Amino acid sequence: EAYSHSDAADVRANPDPSTCLGVFGLSLYTTERDLREVFSRYGHLAGVKVVYDQRTGRSRGFAFIYFERLEDSKEAMERANGMELDGRRIRVDFSITKRPHTPTPGIYMGRPTHNGGGGGGSSRRGRDSYYDRGGYDRYDRYDEYDYRYSRRRSPSPYDGRYRSRSRSRSYSPRRY
């Protein structure tokens, strides 16, 4: 079958290997340093990014882990997928996106309707094509995403170790 690898659902189910991992199903209380602690175990990290809700400031329950070496990210993906962290079974996959979306400017970026002419316009119509979204545009159906990946390996060396619920109880700034 001449199957296109650019099919949206396929991209989601089978992301290409990348140094960027997406981690999903996180506890709201899992922080970037928690993730760094866990993932640095597999190699040098180039960055860790928890995605927060812009309004509430709370974690959206997923994050991105950047490795420096592809071998390490592969290893981490294999081993950390299905791991329990802060009481949640996390899913780890190669990220299909590599970086945040470019914010929309909120202003007109086209050229003027009159006298636009040749030289001056800084119009950038092709902006959107720069978005690194891995070639999918629709979110059609992927509720069957990858349960087969859920058993890639045994849930890891972290059996009881990272259930520290004692963390957030430290600071309770008393008000007078």
Next chain:
DNA sequence: GTTGAGCGTT
């Protein structure tokens, strides 16, 4: 300490 599906500009 909402318990959740989820691929992104703190």
